[in-house]
Amino acid sequence: MGGDETRDGVPLTNLAQPLFDGAQTTKRDLVDYLDAVRDQFIPVLRDRPLSVIRVLRGQPPFMQKNVPPYTPPWVRTVRVWAESSRREVSYALCDERRTLVWFANQRAVEFHPTLVLAGDWHHPTHLVLDIDPPEADDTFGLAVRAALLVRQVLADAGLTGAVKTSGAKGVHVFVPLVTGTSSEDAAAATRAIAARAERLDPAFATTAFIREDRGGKVFLDSTRAGGATVVAAYSPRVRPGVPVSFPVPWDALDSVAPADFNVRNAAPLITAGDPWAALMPAPQSLDPGLVEEGHTIPIARVQAMHEGKRRARRQLKTVDPDLSGGEVRVEGLTCRRYRRVGGWRCNRAVITPAKFGVPIPVASS
DSSP states (O other): OOEEETTTEEEEETTTTSSTTTOOOOOOHHHHHHHHTHHHHHHHHTOOOEEEEOTTSOOOEEEOOOOOOOOOTTEEEEEEEEETTTTTEEEOOOOOOOHHHHHHHHEEEEEBBBSSSSTTTTTTEEEEEEOOTTTTTTOOHHHHHHHHHHHHHHHHHTOOOOOESSSSSSEEEEBBBBOOHHHHHHHHHHHHHHHHHHHHHHTHHHHHHHHGGSSEEEEEEOOOOTBBBOOOOOOOOSTTOOBBBOOOOGGGGGGGGGGBBBBBTTHHHHHHHOOOHHOOOBBBBBHHHHHHTTTSSSSSHHHHHHHHHHHHHHHHTOOHHHTTEEEETTTTEEEEEEETTTTTEEEEEEGGGGGOOOOOOOOOO
């Protein structure tokens, strides 16, 4: 069975199997890494509803939010209403070593906790800027340069943050918030920070959520707010070599690369204590001017959704349903001929000539 064993009462199986194609590591490497960094990793997961990305043999990676029926009874869970799917989701809370080891045995590679604590859904503990260099250029240095713009904006607003590699090709900037900061104000401040950073160098950075509108610039993603998740510090990523999202001091950020930290070498780099906790400043109050400015900035995801539908409407006017086979893909939306109303059904909205192209909500299929 590939070196099966038990750890903290959790049976481990198939440890010698490759983790996934291109991982260059085994399932044992994943288990050993997560167990080795548990004292640093569990604190960033504790009391936070958790989504994980699992990789099962012969299957593509998938995100798991709802715990499966076979979850052990000792895994703590919390039920959360999911507005998008109109149902309750039972999220795991990874508060102890046994739960972490169980997740590792389930081939959970990536760990994405929420920015809120269970039971306090309206008060995030941090705001986050997710900095993503353009698809056509994986140069980590571009993300670093953009992160320094964000750092300057934070300093101008009387704030400080900690930074970590995303484990992919970008970086995450975290700013801890004082207790009681509302989700709305945190989200607004995040939008304002991104907008101010963009204004510092508009030829280099952008807040455009629609990928085609970024023009090869570094994307300053301000949408990690409210109930959103972000990959945790120390979490592995489903990428070749299994890199790890790892904390880095600001003055060392331009001397590292995401591939420098992976499941084989990251644990020994933690020589004492918890680097992420040590780099994280004390919780801070948001500058009122920052919050006020942010409330005037549209929410990027919502704005992008409406813009995508507007573009889809324009394009669908030129489509001949009889020649399209009844289905086309425009602006990231899969649109099918919806004969009952004489229009198109694009994802969850119906676009009809009778309504002048205004989306009409319908039940999802």
